[in-house]
Amino acid sequence: MLPSELLAVWKRKGNIWPRYARANGDSLDVANSLIKAYKNHVGEKKSVLKAFAGQLEDEGYEYRFVRGLAHLLDRKSTFKCNDKINPVELRQRIFQATGKLGLATNEERRKRIVETVASEMNVTPQTVDEFLYADLESELVLEEFDPPTPDELLKEYNLSLTQTLLFDSTELRFTASGNWQRIFYAVKRLGLIYEVYKDGKFWVKIDGPASLFKLTRRYGTATAKLLPTIIANPEWTVEAKILWRYTNEICSFKLESWKHRTILKSPQQPTVSYDSVVEQDFAEQFQGLRTGWQLKREPEPVPAGKQVIIPDFSLEKEGIKVYIEIVGFWTLEYLLRKIDKLKKVSANMLVAVNENLACEKLADLEKTAPINIIYYHDKIPLAPVLRYLEKAFQGVQLTQKDFLKNLPVIFTEAVVNYEEFAARIGVSTDAVKAALAENPPGGYTVMPNGLVRKDKLEQIRKRIEEQLGPTGRLHLSDAIRIIETEGVSDVTKSLETFGYKIIWHGINPEKAEVTKP
Amino acid sequence: MIRLWFDKGTILLRGEVGTPYGKWDPRVECYRIKAMYYWDVLAYLRESKLAFQDDVPNLPPVEQLNSTVELRPYQKEALDRWRHANMRGTLVLPTAAGKTYVALKAISLLKTQTFIVVPTLDLIDQWRTRITEHLNTQAGAIGGGEITVKMITVSTYDSAYLRAETLGNKFMLVVFDEVHHLASPSYMQIAEMYIAPYRMGLTATYERSDERHSLLPRLVGDPVYTVGVEELAGEHLSPYTYEKMLVELTPEEQRAYEDEMAVFRLYLKEKGIILKSAEDFQRFIMATGRDHRAREALLSRNRALKIALNSAAKLGLLAQQLETNRNEKALIFTLHNDLVYTISRRFLIPAITYQTPKEERREILGNFRKGEYKAIVTSQVLDEGVDVPDASAGYILSGTGSTREYIQRLGRILRKVEGKRAKLVEIVSKETVEVGISRRRRHKKNTEE
Numbered sequence: 001m002l003p004s005e006l007l008a009v010w011k012r013k014g015n016i017w018p019r020y021a022r023a024n025g026d027s028l029d030v031a032n033s034l035i036k037a038y039k040n041h042v043g044e045k046k047s048v049l050k051a052f053a054g055q056l057e058d059e060g061y062e063y064r065f066v067r068g069l070a071h072l073l074d075r076k077s078t079f080k081c082n083d084k085i086n087p088v089e090l091r092q093r094i095f096q097a098t099g100k101l102g103l104a105t106n107e108e109r110r111k112r113i114v115e116t117v118a119s120e121m122n123v124t125p126q127t128v129d130e131f132l133y134a135d136l137e138s139e140l141v142l143e144e145f146d147p148p149t150p151d152e153l154l155k156e157y158n159l160s161l162t163q164t165l166l167f168d169s170t171e172l173r174f175t176a177s178g179n180w181q182r183i184f185y186a187v188k189r190l191g192l193i194y195e196v197y198k199d200g201k202f203w204v205k206i207d208g209p210a211s212l213f214k215l216t217r218r219y220g221t222a223t224a225k226l227l228p229t230i231i232a233n234p235e236w237t238v239e240a241k242i243l244w245r246y247t248n249e250i251c252s253f254k255l256e257s258w259k260h261r262t263i264l265k266s267p268q269q270p271t272v273s274y275d276s277v278v279e280q281d282f283a284e285q286f287q288g289l290r291t292g293w294q295l296k297r298e299p300e301p302v303p304a305g306k307q308v309i310i311p312d313f314s315l316e317k318e319g320i321k322v323y324i325e326i327v328g329f330w331t332l333e334y335l336l337r338k339i340d341k342l343k344k345v346s347a348n349m350l351v352a353v354n355e356n357l358a359c360e361k362l363a364d365l366e367k368t369a370p371i372n373i374i375y376y377h378d379k380i381p382l383a384p385v386l387r388y389l390e391k392a393f394q395g396v397q398l399t400q401k402d403f404l405k406n407l408p409v410i411f412t413e414a415v416v417n418y419e420e421f422a423a424r425i426g427v428s429t430d431a432v433k434a435a436l437a438e439n440p441p442g443g444y445t446v447m448p449n450g451l452v453r454k455d456k457l458e459q460i461r462k463r464i465e466e467q468l469g470p471t472g473r474l475h476l477s478d479a480i481r482i483i484e485t486e487g488v489s490d491v492t493k494s495l496e497t498f499g500y501k502i503i504w505h506g507i508n509p510e511k512a513e514v515t516k517p
Numbered sequence: 518m519i520r521l522w523f524d525k526g527t528i529l530l531r532g533e534v535g536t537p538y539g540k541w542d543p544r545v546e547c548y549r550i551k552a553m554y555y556w557d558v559l560a561y562l563r564e565s566k567l568a569f570q571d572d573v574p575n576l577p578p579v580e581q582l583n584s585t586v587e588l589r590p591y592q593k594e595a596l597d598r599w600r601h602a603n604m605r606g607t608l609v610l611p612t613a614a615g616k617t618y619v620a621l622k623a624i625s626l627l628k629t630q631t632f633i634v635v636p637t638l639d640l641i642d643q644w645r646t647r648i649t650e651h652l653n654t655q656a657g658a659i660g661g662g663e664i665t666v667k668m669i670t671v672s673t674y675d676s677a678y679l680r681a682e683t684l685g686n687k688f689m690l691v692v693f694d695e696v697h698h699l700a701s702p703s704y705m706q707i708a709e710m711y712i713a714p715y716r717m718g719l720t721a722t723y724e725r726s727d728e729r730h731s732l733l734p735r736l737v738g739d740p741v742y743t744v745g746v747e748e749l750a751g752e753h754l755s756p757y758t759y760e761k762m763l764v765e766l767t768p769e770e771q772r773a774y775e776d777e778m779a780v781f782r783l784y785l786k787e788k789g790i791i792l793k794s795a796e797d798f799q800r801f802i803m804a805t806g807r808d809h810r811a812r813e814a815l816l817s818r819n820r821a822l823k824i825a826l827n828s829a830a831k832l833g834l835l836a837q838q839l840e841t842n843r844n845e846k847a848l849i850f851t852l853h854n855d856l857v858y859t860i861s862r863r864f865l866i867p868a869i870t871y872q873t874p875k876e877e878r879r880e881i882l883g884n885f886r887k888g889e890y891k892a893i894v895t896s897q898v899l900d901e902g903v904d905v906p907d908a909s910a911g912y913i914l915s916g917t918g919s920t921r922e923y924i925q926r927l928g929r930i931l932r933k934v935e936g937k938r939a940k941l942v943e944i945v946s947k948e949t950v951e952v953g954i955s956r957r958r959r960h961k962k963n964t965e966e
Contacts, residue, residue, distance in 0.1 A: 098865040102891075104863065209525045
């Protein structure tokens, strides 16, 4: 982040953008020459570096840009006070001598004071003059410099510029592709308040307690600190309201990953790690079972009223999603609050509570909780989890069947594959099958894998008939080819519908034939 | 049952009841109330005979205070007025009139958790010393890396603002030293985010050029007592003399000054810009962010001003003055730090700027009080507070056009000591824009922040 006077922006029609530096032309030149200057001036005073930056400004480069880069480079530098002599002690001696001998209002008296102290400290009078203020910032010596590449420097500059603009933000909203646990943890730690809502995507709006009463920049700094965590994702959109300090107008600011990712320094995407052995054990054991449920760590947050729950796991099968939240340490009060929150969740959620750590009686809890709790000791028992999954799956299927019954769909395709259709509308294949078997749309024949339009079947029937040899038989492999070419996967069922039988000659399907009895 | 608790500088109320002060916060599904209305809400709930659980205050333990504060008649009157105004309001007293003592007396009477908010770290030190001396207890401090909360705690405005989320429910009385600062858009949140029902503002310069002092009654209470320098000079403040001394720029300085000013004037003339008011100037400064040539012009003007403010001729005159008045304890004020260090190096006088380490500041001020050091040179950091009773000479080598700065600098040498005659000397470069700046600060109401 930069001092606010170095913030450079464009502003037009209520929108505001930082003046981002591109890694080419003048910007690259300035970055290059500043980095070189710091490299070449190790061992020299900070004032020399400032003078160099001043020269670049005199050459006409934008002063806020030059100073902004220098500010970032200062942070990659170690400045040290020359340690030959302690300036604070030196000054104290000088001022005490002045107190005794009188203010140095003439050259002669000044010389006497300096010489007195010089001999006390066993140094030359020149040293006294040289080191009197050696600890002032401009006098500090550049001891070490960790040089970035020009490209890195410019990306860091762009990020700092963005954060500096956000100092003046009154609210911010964002979407992101992941990293939720860290984002919400940061929101909480920074004393911010969030609201979530769906607007196409899952959006989070951020401001602070006092934002309720008036527009305030109070939470701008905290908001700026949150930004790196948000953009540590592959995809994000960030929108903020900026209360521009010079004119007090409210401007809109927008940042999008597809546009800005490559010019902003982004922290490394942290790898998924487990919070506890319990979680890790559960994940490993569950995956070992090969249940067909896809397990995911740190899924997208689940809205619970205006707040969110970030479950530890999601389990997904055929479009049905179940969340698992593992509660390790808890008090009754904590759990009650959690349950309050969970009541507002419309998704399937299973809460696993550690019984070992129970500090309060659980019996009451079960009565009050209309939510699904299982208890565990050292490991999460898989059986109740699987039971719950099964129940959830069936439950969802049932409701899906109801949903499908009334689904105002008119099929036109010749072949409707259940699996594809289920995936397309986001329900389970079994539910689709069950609903369509019960209530087949007119003009279609129900097959095990899908619906086939009756005229299509007729067409296939005719083609097979044409191919029949003089014996009235056809190789099974030819029949299969004809049926599958038409996009129908239910071969046996089709042949059965047409009234054909398969005649096997041994176990080799190549030799099998079809015929009409 | 209704429950109230403190949440990050605000109060949350849960329960099926609204209040005239709260606002429904859908984010947390509670009523949220500004902390400053805490007592109004309590009164409202009590009047309505509603049962409630109050978890808002989190007060540090009360300690035994032994007050040795004796008030002068005008201080006593100021305190009485404040007490009659329900222990809220601002007292406007000149610098060196002993505002601190009025506040200390108030604390000793209320015997309650008190938060004192001051502009600088030096003032934290000074208040803590006074509290130890006159109330016989150790005060806590927030600021400069220290965080200790005690029954009486002193903080900078910055820390009070930044830490309102955690400190807002710990005090019953807040004293705002140099209360004019409180009216700024960010600092005013201190008043809003603390629950303290009792509030005292102290200042010598109540009014602000931006008129924001009109916000103070709502935040602290009305100005309940005002007395000026003229009314107290002689009896309660040292009598003082003022002298303006003009110096001529050296020929080189004069040439450089004219060259730079010419660049600035030419630009204004070309663009047809007339700079009359502070607003005109603000607009011009904003233009320099967009227009390269405007910035060049501004830089030229600043360089010219710097030549006038830092003229070598001033140092010659200062040398004479210091020599002639060598028995007086002197404070030397400048606008820029460069000049502070030039003077410090040339005359071997201790300097205090924002860069001076905290320990060294203490050491310098301590030795100055004891008389081991005869002079201190400083930029703006000592403008407010920090008393050295027997400092009797003030030299203003450069400053802004602000009346507030002038009054404050003057105040530094006015503390009453028997037989003291204070003397304020302003050294100004002849025939430069500085003459106008000097006139502005002494004659116009122009208390810029």
